[in-house]
Each structure stands twice: as structure tokens, then as C-alpha cells.
Amino acid sequence: MKPILLQGHERSITQIKYNREGDLLFTVAKDPIVNVWYSINGERLGTYNGHTGAVWCVDADWDTRHVLTGSADNSCRLWDCETGKQLALVKTNSAVRTCGFDFGGNIIMFSTDKQMGYQCFVSFFDLRDPSQIESDEPYMKIPCNESKITSAVWGPLGEFIIAGHENGELNQFSAKSGELLMNVKEHTKQINDIQTSRDMTMFITASKDNSAKLFDSTTLEHQKSFRTERPVNSAALSPIFDHVVLGGGQEAMDVTTTSTRIGKFEARFFHLGVEEEFGRIKGHFGPINSVAFHPDGKSYSSGGEDGYVRIHYFDPQYFEFEFEA
């Protein structure tokens, strides 16, 4: 099936995310536009207007009521998903790099960059207590003195967050006390993206060190590695198969292909168990910055440096594929 092309951004895509049920796809980019689309036909629902700089991250709560975005304009904003109205604005001292709702949709966290003399922090606001957001007083702020946080996700039950750092480290911080629960260093360079599996028992990291790695969410035990020859910008786990999709820079060009019409940048599919690549999908005209699986596993989306978002529905062969084992 031909992929659906979403053209709603003027600059390179920074993150794309499906809501829990998968009918909506949120996309943000280095322009101030925040878009939401119907994933089934690519029709745009609308935009969330307010940001004045590049938007680095986006998240939707489990019930698709709220949308959270973080931007280089030093703000983290909360939106009403259906109406597009901006519900809250948290001003920060530096760019907001990563953000997310917890499992219950009640607590938001975001990290801010180390910039202009301000160090990296992770801030936690409980939405059930409106005073926190109104007076800009998070109930907890975890400082991050060494390597700044480049990606972060919530744990399965909202008890901790898992943060990836510029130096390749992974840290587990308690969302209640802020204490460091666990620390692991498997990557040698910056962690660009972290995404959990559907059931949140494990997560995949995408790193500048040309690899993606699978970890257990609770123990942070390293399970699998997927090696490529280029930095991996994003990785996502299939909700129905033992597959992972990697998006990143370009492979050493295949000399024999001469087509100039098709974009040559590829999303690469690996099998989780055997760590082997089994497929590639071309299409982007620039490196892929963000990938996401549809919650039903029958399609996936990718956002690229070229500003395009492509929604791919898998062919029957994808569902029949099996390794000899």
C-alpha cells in the first residue's frame, strides 16, 4: 500500500506520537506548529497554536484529553486535545527537551536543557493540584549535574522515570522522592530516543553510537543490541510482534541503485530475538528523526529531516515473515 504523506511542517520533524488508541497522530517539528492528524487517512484535525520556537517533544495522556508539548521557547504547554485551547503554560529557564504524562495522566514531567548558565532539571507537576502549575511550583525538581538528559519516559506505574543522557547513561529516578534508583551505562554516546513497549515492561533506546538497545524497565537489565553503521535517531517497538524499527542517518550508498526520485533514507526493521535485520523501507529525503508504531501494530509512521511524516501500512508479507529457527 502506498504510504500516506503528511505535509504540515516547514522544518525538520522532531517527534511524532500516536495516542493510546492510535486514531490520532501528533507531530511536532523545528517550527512552532503542533499538528494532529487522523492516522487512518492522513486528514489533519487541527493545530495547537502558541509556541514561538522549535517544539522538541509531544505527548498525549491515556484518555486523549490532554496534550503536552515542550519547546525551545522555554515553555512547556498543556492543551485541551479536542478544542485546541491552551490550558496551562509553564515558563522555564531553558529549552524543554522531553516531556510526558504518567500512566494515570495525572502527573506531568519535563526536562530542561543545560543552557545559559542554567543546569539540567526534571520537573514534576501534579495536575490534580492546580496551584502547582499556576504558581509554577513543581512538587519536585531533580537537578542533573553531570550529563544532561536527552530523552525520558515514565515507568509502567508512574513510580519512576527512565532518563537517557548525553553521555549514553541511563538513570532511573523515583517520581516520588527524586532519588536515583538505578544507573546503567551501555551506550557510549548520546541517547536520542527512548520508547517503551506497549505493556511498558521493556523499552528501546536509540543512540548516537550507531546502536539501539533493549532494556527491562524495572531492572534496567540490558537484553538485546541492534547495530548499524550510522547514528540511530529513534526506535520503536511493535505492539504485536518481536520487531523493532530504527530510524537514523543514511547507509553507505548502494552503488547499483540510480533512482533519484525515491528518497533513499530508510527505516530498518530488526527482529528482537535474533538481533538481525529483516527489512527496510525507503522513502525519506533526509535522515529519519522519529518513528512510531501504531498501537495495533499494522502500520508505523516516520518523521524526517525533510519535514515530511509518512504513514506506512504493512503489506501482507510483513505479517507472514518468520526467521528460520
Next chain:
Amino acid sequence: NDYVKEPGFFSLFLFAELLGDVLKDQPQEADGIDSVIVVDNVPQVGPDRLEKLKNVIHKIFSKFGKITNEFYPEADGKTKGYIFLEYMSPAHAVDAVKNADGYKLDKQHTFRVNLFTDFDKYMTISEEWDIPEKQPFKDLGNLRYWLEDPDCRDQYSVIFESGDRTCIYWNDAKEPVAIEERPRWTETYVRWSPKGTYLATFHQRGIALWGGEKFKQIQRFSHQGVQLIDFSPCERYLVTFSPLMDTQDDPQAIIIWDTLTGQKKRGFHCESSAHWPIFKWSHDGKFFARMTSDTLSIYETPSMGLLDKKSLKINGIKDFSWSPGGNIIAFWVPEDKDIPARVTLMQLPSRQEIRVRNLFNVVDCKLHWQKNGDYLCVKVDRTPKGTQGVVTNFEIFRMREKQVPVDVVEMKESIIAFAWEPNGSKFAVLHGEPPRISISFYHVKNNGKIELIKTFDKQQANTIFWSPQGQFLVLAGLRRNSILCLEVIHRVDNAYWLWTFQGRLLQKNNKDRFCQLLWRPRPPTLLSQDQIKQIKKDLKRYSKIFEQKDRLSQTKASKELVERRRTMMEEFRKYRKMAQELYLEQKNERLELRGGVDTDELDSNVDDWEEETVEFFINEEIITIAEPE
């Protein structure tokens, strides 16, 4: 050792005994005796010819300095046959010894020149002889082990990570098999010896040679700041160059070493290393030669001395080259006033000129030997009288025929590249001006003709590579003709790709910051021509066996792969099972966090579903409505 054999020694011995008293009285100052030399094998003449002899001696020996004293001992009315000369300074004496020793006065008289002080030294050698300590036998292992690989795989070296890592691989059909990988094995790059026996690595302090199954260090050569090396074709000698080491008295820029013993054989000056190797070796390693302004110096091994003790004076010599098939040197000299340019073939060691070819209106010449020395091609660029442009001819010398006949092939276009077919009598020429470049193949036939076989035009190439066995040829358009690559050209996507010669891509091997790849050479085959013929005849039979072997190894690989995959899947499934159990245990907490809504499965809340109608974009059509009149 030489002295014991020379007849002159005994007479000198006697003399020194006689002179003993006088010597004792002489003041024991170093200067006095250090400037004296003894010349032996001087003609024994009567008083009538003594004056003449003295003049001759004086002429020869005053070249090295002012002679302050001379003594011609006599006996029975004739000179004894040895003389004493004293110089102004010891340095002159040393010079005289260096340059006049071995001087051939005439057929019967070759001078032996020594420092007088040397006699003292050698006469006072102690009677006690210490037996040299027995060195433990250094077992280097089988240096040719890689030739015995049952799969006949080749080896190659790869340097990557900007020179930090060097690795030697077997060229296995599926993927390279690493044999030995060492960090910072070399400081710049590596070189294989011509027959593949040694791997040479470069270091600030010199060169190291490695070999054998485990690539143990075989030998070290201390040459501070070494930059370039060369091997003799037989691998017996190693030549190293360093710009740092040269001094007036002690030439150390180029050093020739004995590979196996590590001994420094001789040092040479070197003005410029622009055209390395400076010394060109004969095919059997018996001679090596270099060209300097108007001079061709040929040295012989193992003495490392000049052949016949002197260099050849060849005015205007521009280039020379050894035949790969015999000890013949080809060299050419450009036009000189009335004398035309010429190419000369000289046999060594006799120095007999076996062929001279005059050439007219020559601009430039290039010498191309065929691999076995069967033919020499001289590419001659000429500007014919009365014209402006440059025209190229190939003068083909048939080396194996009597009197070396020469045939000429005239080329209409400018030449880009030329290459003989190895082991054959064909050559390939790339000619023309870009973008209209063609390749032509010629056959040097036995009947005296050189036939143009075929021309292919529209070639995008600037270099020719024949397969080492001949028969096949690769044309390449190379951006830079560099064998070694110290500067990293690209920072990313460094790799080397292996292809079959028919163009099928076999492997892509990525290597971060890749610098150099070198195939390990092989020594020439030990098989006779008849044996090779027989094998070619039986090739079909051998092919069957090899194909079967290949198929077996393929299935073995698949079996291993399948086994590995199965194990990995098992492990993963075990892990997932554990994770699932924990997940199920936490169900209640999840329900609580989401206000009782079960979201574990996508279809957990079928009741909550709505029906929606969705529109899909099919087509866009633009219809122009006619303007109302």
C-alpha cells in the same frame, strides 16, 4: 681474513718485526703514525723505472691529500713491492685507504692499502680466543604457513580507525576472518614483502618485521625517523630511508639491511626521496643500482660494493630499469647536440651493450618491461621536424630473439596508460582525450608483426589493471592514484567492498576511518609449466570437487546460524514470559491509576467504541468553467 690469503701480508709481517726497534724509539704520539698508509702490490722495479713509478704513485695518492713523506723499501736492486706514504693528517690517510684499496693499476697489480696503525692492532690480537656464546635457536615457525591453507584463501591487511588498528584477514568467501588484530601495530602504514613472507610496520625508531602463524616479531631495524622502505625481490635485503640521519662522514639516509640477520650492510647518502625507490633491484637480488646526475651506480650483493669498483658515467642519463627476466638494464639518454637520443640495453655484470637504438626528435621516453622480461616497450614522445605537436610511438624490443629486433607501433592519439599482459605477449593502451577515450589491444606476434586486435571506445578510465595471471583486465577511473592513504578523505561511510572480477558484489565491509588495504603477495608458483598445463586440463574434475565443498560449507553455516538463532529466541521468550508474569501481577494497580478503565488490550472496552465515517482522498481534478460571455 683477507690478509691471510694475500701474499703481501707475510712480507709486511717480516718488515714490521725488523722495524720493531725503530718503532719503539718513535715518540708515541697518535698523530705521527695515524697519517701513514702502507700500499702493497706495488710493481717491483729497478732504479731505472723507479722515478716513473714514484710519479704514478704520487699522481694516484695525492688525490687524497698532501703527501709529506714517502718510503720505497728496496732489496736486491729492486723495490720490494710495498711502500709507505705519510699524509698531512690522519683524515687523508683514512680517505686513501677507503678509496685506493682495491685500485687496479694494471692486470697484475691491484693495490692493497691499509693504515699503518692497523698492523699494530692486528698483531696484538690476544692468543686467547673466547668462543662466542651460542645463541639460542630462534624458531620463527613456518614463515610460509599461509600458503598451505587448505581452502587456498588469500590474506590481506587493513588499517582503520585513522591508523590505530591494524588487522590481518583471511579472504573467506562469506566474510573476512580475522587472524590477528593489534592496536597501534604500526605508527603510519604497513607493507608486505614482495613474496608475502613478512609484514613490515613503521615506527619512529625504525622498522619491525613480522611473520609466521602468529605474526611474531622476526626482526627489528633501527633507523630513526624512517619514512620509506623497499625490499629486494628475493626478500634477502631491506632498504630503509630516513631524512633525519644523514651526516657528511657517515651516510645514513638510506640503509641496506640483511633481512634475516638484521645486520646493517651499508649506508648511503640521499639527496631527495621524491622517486622512491632510489635503488632499483635486479630480479634475482644480485645487483642494485641508482641513478644520479650523469651517473649510473651499480652495486653487487652481498658485498654491497660498486660493481668493478666504479660507477658508470652516462652523460644525461634520464631513466633506467632492470629487466624482470634477466640481469639486463635498459636506460635512455636524450639528444645531445648532434648525437641523437638513444635507448641502450646493457648486460650485467659484463656491462656489454647488447642493443642500442637511436631515436630522433625525442621529447620523452618511458620504459615498460613485460613481466617475464620477454619484451621491452619504450614509449617515445617525439616532435617530428617541422611540426609542433607531440606524437607517440611504441618501440617494442623482442628480448628473446637474436640481436633483439625492434618493431615500431605508431599511435595517432595521446596516450593515457599502457600495460603489458602479465605472462603474455599482448599489451593494452588507453588513448585519446577525455571524454573520447578508447582502449586498444595489441598482440606481439612471432612473425615480426604487431597486430591491433581490437579497440573499444567510450571508456571512462585512466588506469589499467591486468589480472596477475593475464587474460582479464580491469579499467578504472581512479580519482587519486594513491596506494596508501594517510589523510582521511571521508569521515563517514568508510568501507571496502569486495567484488568478483565479473562485477558481482560479494561483501561490503565497513571500517571506521579506513586507511589502507593490502593483499598479501604470494611467491611464484613451484609448479612447472607442464604441471600447470595438466591442471588446466583436469580443471573440470577439480571444479566439481570444489563446488561440492563450497555447498557443504554453506549448509554448515546455515546450520550454525539456525542453531544460534534458536538459542537466542529461546532466551528472549524466557525473558518475555517473566516480564508478562510481572505485568499480570500489576493489573490492579493499572486499573486503579485509570479509574477502573481496563486499557490492557485495545479492544478491552468494546462498549466505549463509536462508529465513524471516514473519507479517503482518491483523486483531484481541476475543471475550468468557461467564461460567461
